[in-house]
Amino acid sequence: MNLDFSDDQKALQDQVRRFLAERCTSAAVRRIVESDETHDRDLYAGLAELGVLGAAIPEAYGGVGLSKLELCLFAEELGRVIAPVPVSSSIYLAAEFLLLAGSEAQKTTWLPKLAAGEIVGTFALTEGSGRTTPDKVKASVRNGRLTGTKVAVPDGAAADLAVVAARHGTGEGADGISLYLVDLRGPGVERTVLTTLDPSRKAATFTFKDAPADLLSGEGDGWHVAGQVMDRAAILLAFEQVGGSDRALEMARDYALDRMAFGRPIGSFQAIKHMLADMYVSATLARSNCYYAAWALSTDAAELPVAAATARVSATQSFQHCAKNNIQTHGGMGFTWAFDCHLYYRRSNALALSLGSLSTWESLLIERLRGGNAAVA
Amino acid sequence: MDFEDSPEEAAFRAQVRAWIRDNAPRHLEAELKTAGFADNGIRSTDPLAACRDWQRKKYEAGWACLHWPKEYGGGGYQPIQRVIFGQEEGIYASLSGPFGIGQGMCGPTLMAWAAEEHKQRYLPPLASGEEIWCQLFSEPASGSDLAGLRTRAEPAADGSGDWIINGQKIWTSGAHRSEFGLLITRTDPSVPKHKGLTMFFLDMRSPGVEVRPIKQANGQSEFNEVYFTDVRIPDSQRLGAVGQGWEVSLTTLMNERLSIGSGMSLGFPELFAFCMEAEIDGRPAVDDSAVRSRLATYAVRQSGLKYTGMRAITALSKGQTPGPENSIGKLVAGAAMQELAMFALDLQGAAGVEMGDDQPLQGRFQKMLMRSPATRIEGGSDEILRNIIGERVLGLPGDVRVDKTVAFRDIPTSGRQKA
Numbered sequence: 006m007n008l009d010f011s012d013d014q015k016a017l018q019d020q021v022r023r024f025l026a027e028r029c030t031s032a033a034v035r036r037i038v039e040s041d042e043t044h045d046r047d048l049y050a051g052l053a054e055l056g057v058l059g060a061a062i063p064e065a066y067g068g069v070g071l072s073k074l075e076l077c078l079f080a081e082e083l084g085r086v087i088a089p090v091p092v093s094s095s096i097y098l099a100a101e102f103l104l105l106a107g108s109e110a111q112k113t114t115w116l117p118k119l120a121a122g123e124i125v126g127t128f129a130l131t132e133g134s135g136r137t138t139p140d141k142v143k144a145s146v147r148n149g150r151l152t153g154t155k156v157a158v159p160d161g162a163a164a165d166l167a168v169v170a171a172r173h174g175t176g177e178g179a180d181g182i183s184l185y186l187v188d189l190r191g192p193g194v195e196r197t198v199l200t201t202l203d204p205s206r207k208a209a210t211f212t213f214k215d216a217p218a219d220l221l222s223g224e225g226d227g228w229h230v231a232g233q234v235m236d237r238a239a240i241l242l243a244f245e246q247v248g249g250s251d252r253a254l255e256m257a258r259d260y261a262l263d264r265m266a267f268g269r270p271i272g273s274f275q276a277i278k279h280m281l282a283d284m285y286v287s288a289t290l291a292r293s294n295c296y297y298a299a300w301a302l303s304t305d306a307a308e309l310p311v312a313a314a315t316a317r318v319s320a321t322q323s324f325q326h327c328a329k330n331n332i333q334t335h336g337g338m339g340f341t342w343a344f345d346c347h348l349y350y351r352r353s354n355a356l357a358l359s360l361g362s363l364s365t366w367e368s369l370l371i372e373r374l375r376g377g378n379a380a381v382a
Numbered sequence: 383m384d385f386e387d388s389p390e391e392a393a394f395r396a397q398v399r400a401w402i403r404d405n406a407p408r409h410l411e412a413e414l415k416t417a418g419f420a421d422n423g424i425r426s427t428d429p430l431a432a433c434r435d436w437q438r439k440k441y442e443a444g445w446a447c448l449h450w451p452k453e454y455g456g457g458g459y460q461p462i463q464r465v466i467f468g469q470e471e472g473i474y475a476s477l478s479g480p481f482g483i484g485q486g487m488c489g490p491t492l493m494a495w496a497a498e499e500h501k502q503r504y505l506p507p508l509a510s511g512e513e514i515w516c517q518l519f520s521e522p523a524s525g526s527d528l529a530g531l532r533t534r535a536e537p538a539a540d541g542s543g544d545w546i547i548n549g550q551k552i553w554t555s556g557a558h559r560s561e562f563g564l565l566i567t568r569t570d571p572s573v574p575k576h577k578g579l580t581m582f583f584l585d586m587r588s589p590g591v592e593v594r595p596i597k598q599a600n601g602q603s604e605f606n607e608v609y610f611t612d613v614r615i616p617d618s619q620r621l622g623a624v625g626q627g628w629e630v631s632l633t634t635l636m637n638e639r640l641s642i643g644s645g646m647s648l649g650f651p652e653l654f655a656f657c658m659e660a661e662i663d664g665r666p667a668v669d670d671s672a673v674r675s676r677l678a679t680y681a682v683r684q685s686g687l688k689y690t691g692m693r694a695i696t697a698l699s700k701g702q703t704p705g706p707e708n709s710i711g712k713l714v715a716g717a718a719m720q721e722l723a724m725f726a727l728d729l730q731g732a733a734g735v736e737m738g739d740d741q742p743l744q745g746r747f748q749k750m751l752m753r754s755p756a757t758r759i760e761g762g763s764d765e766i767l768r769n770i771i772g773e774r775v776l777g778l779p780g781d782v783r784v785d786k787t788v789a790f791r792d793i794p795t796s797g798r799q800k801a
């Protein structure tokens with residue numbers, strides 16, 4: 006038994022960490038947060054060059070051909086620095102949809118471009134407030150043309166290509182949903198960039214009117230495929246959340262060592278010390294759950310759906326917990342725009358909502374444990 | 383990354399499995415499944431005798447204290463083999479309960495500090511379950527603040543070199559059935575508290591030792607008061623130098639945290655099974671979204687602990703020593719057990735108030751409710767564990783201390799405050 010990454014994998018992670026420490030500074034994140042720039046294009050190009058984007062894409066499609074394990078570790082690093090780039094939408098989602106369900110032609114057309122960072126992909130599912138269930142998908146495709154609205158599409162400001170869940174014709178329920186590739190620069194697409202909780206990654210709402218749509222996978226299996234891809238993406242997002250948790254804890258720890266009150270460092274007050282100890286506990290549990298999920302992802306294990314939901318719930322709780330208490334530890338400074346605490350707080354809460362919110366994943370986890378594809382203990 | 387056994391591990395597992403299949407006391411299996419807390423469920427025979435039988439059988443086959451060296455009654459196996467044995471032993475592992483403190487804490491302390499002839503004399507019967515040991519550390523005035531203990535050891539007036547012990551220990555688990563005890567005492571009150579301590583081991587049947595059971599909040603009597611009146615201990619039973627007791631105790635406490643924290647179950651599978659059966663408005667409780675949310679939170683804590691344990695085993699198998707980060711096991715498990723029990727009873731409604739074997743899962747949740755407060759206190763309270771994580775893992779400064787450099791006898795205490 007070995008529940009750890011290999012030394013080679015850790016060496017690659019380290020390389021990405023060093024690259025990001027230099028290129029994705031707080032100033033770089035703030036440049037995106039405080040401007041209309043959709044994302045940090047130089048950083049994104051750098052990540053493509055370094056092989057981060059193409060890490061888990063086969064060489065035949067322009068990728069590097071590493072495994073999902075490396076991608077998990079890269080995700081952790083991106084989360085640690087709250088990188089203002091659309092990796093999760095373009096790689097964990099769009100590229101994964103193509104890999105899992107794309108035709109050979111679709112893969113050869115799009116994957117090399119996604120891996121090279123030439124274009125940005127995303128996944129458009131949600132149409133309104135509340136938990137997304139099959140009956141809430143109203144967008145529809147007739148004669149290869151998509152009409153409908155998708156809201157809060159992640160990285161929608163930067164995206165060039167979307168995988169869109171829509172009804173084929175008049176199909177009903179989950180079986181009436183199919184997936185389509187839509188060129189967001191093409192005709193019939195209207196994009197409205199949103200003001201969101203986390204402006205380091207800019208979401209958008211899309212209105213489609215007879216936009217050309219290319220069927221991905223078979224008609225009627227959209228809901229099923231989307232579920233599979235979202236499970237996989239949830240694991241990678243959970244690694245981003247673990248990276249973010251660690252960094253928020255580190256910031257709080259450093260501040261607690263430095264800041265003096267009543268003649269002593271605030272870290273010597275138990276109220277602060279114990280709060281940080283609890284952050285450490287959440288972050289550790291989340292990390293361990295993520296390692297289990299990384300194993301399931303890389304081996305395509307039968308437990309993957311349970312492992313994904315476990316990692317997602319645990320990492321969402323952990324990042325929210327660490328980010329909010331990081332602000333608390335910083336006192337008034339924590340509530341200033343100038344300190345980075347709010348950037349982590351924003352990211353933690355935005356990530357908690359993307360791909361299905363915490364309560365959705367909690368419910369999924371229990372359904373899956375009940376389904377019995379993994380031991381309950 | 384994998385959960386597979388290496389070929390050697392698989393061979394070892396097969397060997398263990400075959401042996402357990404042929405030797406485990408299978409007639410006790412059904413009763414063991416009804417185990418509660420500090421109660422192994424055995425009614426058909428003397429529970430302690432059942433534990434001793436299984437322990438002796440393991441010992442004779444070389445499966446007791448797997449990671450101890452063979453010459454001291456252990457198996458001489460690798461840490462990972464110990465883990466595999468535990469997995470295969472399954473429910474029968476609960477028969478090891480009475481030996482836990484001795485084998486988990488006293489044994490390693492003897493191994494590190496006792497004279498060679500003592501190791502050869504005492505470790506094998508400790509491994510075989512023939513002799514049970516207890517840990518005589520806590521006192522009425524010193525639990526978390528262990529170094530504040532007052533039980534005195536003074537050189538005997540007859541010049542024999544023996545030590546004379548006077549004082550009182552409390553919360554001593556299993557003292558009533560122990561042959562030996564690990565005893566920490568104060569030999570010098572004129573120096574700062576951590577410097578004047580000395581460790582001994584003693585025969586619990588020595589004249590002047592009196593064990594009085596304490597009735598616990600949950601009605602059981604697992605722990606005791608132990609009084610020492612002019613108890614004589616030969617100097618040869620001293621562990622470490624005079625004044626080195628604190629250092630010796632750290633060996634014990636480090637092992638305590640490991641053995642208590644590792645592999646602790648929160649009872650989640652039982653709760654989950656219960657939520658499949660229990661009903662809310664005529665539908666399984668597990669369909670209710672509030673129930674799901676609570677269950678999910680416990681599920682990820684349980685699996686987080688499980689995989690944290692596996693990461694620790696991975697580190698161990700790479701030759702790294704487990705550190706203070708392992709404190710999280712008991713910290714998470716104790717609080718979770720308590721919450722989980724309250725939640726399970728909430729679902730039982732007014733009927734949940736009844737204690738007894740007729741309740742779902744033989745009243746497990748009621749027993750768990752009543753035992754879990756102790757888990758949050760014994761072997762380092764939640765607060766002490768948070769201090770350890772804060773200070774030793776995260777590197778935060780210690781509390782402001784008023785007692786570190788003063789002579790022990792000058793430290794203000796409840797009955798002796800400074801004017």
Ligand SMILES: Cc1cc2nc3c(=O)[nH]c(=O)nc-3n(C[C@H](O)[C@H](O)[C@H](O)COP(=O)(O)OP(=O)(O)OC[C@H]3O[C@@H](n4cnc5c(N)ncnc54)[C@H](O)[C@@H]3O)c2cc1C
Nearest residue numbers: 517518519520524525526553554555756759760761763765
């Ligand atoms: C079931 C059970 C079995 C036990 N078995 C044994 C045994 O076999 N041998 C043995 O020697 N002992 C045993 N103990 C004793 C146990 O180790 C002590 O109870 C424990 O260390 C706490 O000490 P205390 O009871 O004196 O509480 P106190 O130390 O008085 O603590 C009271 C409260 O104050 C808090 N507190 C104390 N110091 C601090 C601090 N520095 N910072 C923040 N909070 C603090 C504690 O967390 C606790 O909440 C057992 C206890 C139990 C419950």
